[in-house]
Amino acid sequence: MQAVVVPEAGGxxxxxxxxxxxxxxxxxxxxxxxxxxxxSDAFVKDGTYPGISYPRVPGHEIAGRVDAVGxxxxxxxxxxxxxxxWHGGHCFxxxxxxxxxxxxxxxxxxxxxxxxxGYAEYATVPAEAVASIPDGLDAVDAAPLLCAGVTTYNAxxxxxxRPGDLVAVQGIGGLGHLGVQxxxxxxxxxxxxxxxxxxxxxxxxxGADHFVNTAEHDPxxxxxxxxxxxxxxxxxxxxxxxxxxxxxxxTDGSVVVVGVPGEPVEISAQQLVGARSGxxxxxxxxxxxxxxxxxxxxxxxxxxxxxxxxxxxxxxxYERMLANEARFRVVLKPGGD
Ligand SMILES: [Zn+2]
Ligand SMILES: [Zn+2]
Numbered sequence: 001m002q003a004v005v006v007p008e009a010g011g012x013x014x015x016x017x018x019x020x021x022x023x024x025x026x027x028x029x030x031x032x033x034x035x036x037x038x039x040s041d042a043f044v045k046d047g048t049y050p051g052i053s054y055p056r057v058p059g060h061e062i063a064g065r066v067d068a069v070g071x072x073x074x075x076x077x078x079x080x081x082x083x084x085x086w087h088g089g090h091c092f093x094x095x096x097x098x099x100x101x102x103x104x105x106x107x108x109x110x111x112x113x114x115x116x117x118g119y120a121e122y123a124t125v126p127a128e129a130v131a132s133i134p135d136g137l138d139a140v141d142a143a144p145l146l147c148a149g150v151t152t153y154n155a156x157x158x159x160x161x162r163p164g165d166l167v168a169v170q171g172i173g174g175l176g177h178l179g180v181q182x183x184x185x186x187x188x189x190x191x192x193x194x195x196x197x198x199x200x201x202x203x204x205x206x207g208a209d210h211f212v213n214t215a216e217h218d219p220x221x222x223x224x225x226x227x228x229x230x231x232x233x234x235x236x237x238x239x240x241x242x243x244x245x246x247x248x249x250x251t252d253g254s255v256v257v258v259g260v261p262g263e264p265v266e267i268s269a270q271q272l273v274g275a276r277s278g279x280x281x282x283x284x285x286x287x288x289x290x291x292x293x294x295x296x297x298x299x300x301x302x303x304x305x306x307x308x309x310x311x312x313x314x315x316x317x318y319e320r321m322l323a324n325e326a327r328f329r330v331v332l333k334p335g336g337d
Contacts, residue, residue: 003121006054023070025071026072028082030118031065038061087108131287144331228249
């Protein structure tokens with residue numbers, strides 16, 4: 001098969017021929033139809049995540065079909081349409097797993113990071129990391145939903161916000177353009193916050209009720225004028241951007257950070273105490289969360305905006321993602337068209 005490997009930390013992508021891997025016990029092999037390129041793939045490319053062994057095939061936004069089933073897998077069959085995301089499997093025995101909190105597994109695997117991922121024609125994945133893809137959702141659309149989608153959908157549905165509440169999505173990019181669609185579909189009064197005025201028409205098209213250009217207006221002031229936000233979903237990985245919205249929360253409101261800045265975030269404790277508000281974080285979800293995301297997306301016609309590339313153009317595709325030039329998610333198609 002054809003596969004793209006990162007040969008060593010900081011190395012360039014290499015397109016190589018490899019043996020098609022056989023699924024071990026508890027695993028399935030996926031014939032990859034689409035694999036999203038995510039900013040988190042930089043962990044593998046740059047070697048900035050501890051304990052990665054090289055060469056490594058990146059890719060944790062895998063969509064395709066089950067092509068072979070290992071021993072002890074009864075839920076999945078050949079030809080099932082499936083996907084796999086960041087959550088690449090769990091141990092079933094640690095304390096969080098014993099409590100059914102698989103997302104917080106202390107020995108969790110990460111697709112395309114602790115084992116080879118989807119920048120390839122085939123990938124083997126533990127069965128518990130596999131989500132089913134509903135009919136009517138294309139593989140190329142499903143792929144980014146398995147990371148950017150589940151992250152925003154799952155974060156929003158775990159907040160206390162109810163239909164009609166004011167919910168802001170900060171940053172209209174790969175995560176945010178999905179967050180706006182989910183917030184709208186969930187029945188929230190949805191505010192899009194962005195530094196670029198050219199995102200306004202798109203944000204309104206995606207379902208935002210309000211658009212705030214944060215380069216021109218103080219987002220906290222605008223959110224307070226709208227009544228104070230129950231939730232701000234912070235998708236832009238910029239610490240000042242996160243700081244700037246805390247004052248926009250209403251009573252018991254929450255900033256939920258899903259885009260992770262490299263540097264610490266400065267928070268006014270006075271603002272938190274005054275509004276009894278909070279700043280918290282959320283990371284993606286497990287395979288059933290991913291499947292919920294796919295099912296809800298199919299139900300409400302929610303899809304990512306994507307650009308597709310063949311495996312041979314992986315470097316160019318990755319650079320577009322890294323330079324923030326892609327609109328909005330970049331998807332590899334290992335099988336070609
Ligand atoms: Zn990702
Ligand atoms: Zn565990």
